């Protein structure tokens with residue numbers, strides 16, 4: 001801290017007050033004896049979204065869910081292929097997933113919100 005009166009660096013912080021969003025420091029110059037105050041403002045961390053489990057009905061499903069690799073369209077196409085006589089394995093190789101995964105989609109174990 002540099003003294004505002006005599007530009008000496010020989011100063012001491014005598015008191016520090018913390019407020020939300022700013023810090024006030026009371027400084028005394030040891031050379032000329034003057035006192036001054038500095039104010040440091042800083043950005044407060046913004047309060048994030050409320051934590052906790054998402055409420056029922058507010059849960060992302062299907063393609064709106066970030067971790068999903070398929071869209072509703074894919075699911076409908078998979079079930080269509082199965083109805084056309086394709087095996088789980090054949091459909092799985094088309095979409096790059098296992099036959100057991102296809103069977104769960106076709107049998108509405110997964111993606112049961114897609115008609």
Ligand SMILES: [Zn+2]
Pocket residue numbers: 003004005006007008029030031032033034
């Ligand atoms: Zn001074």
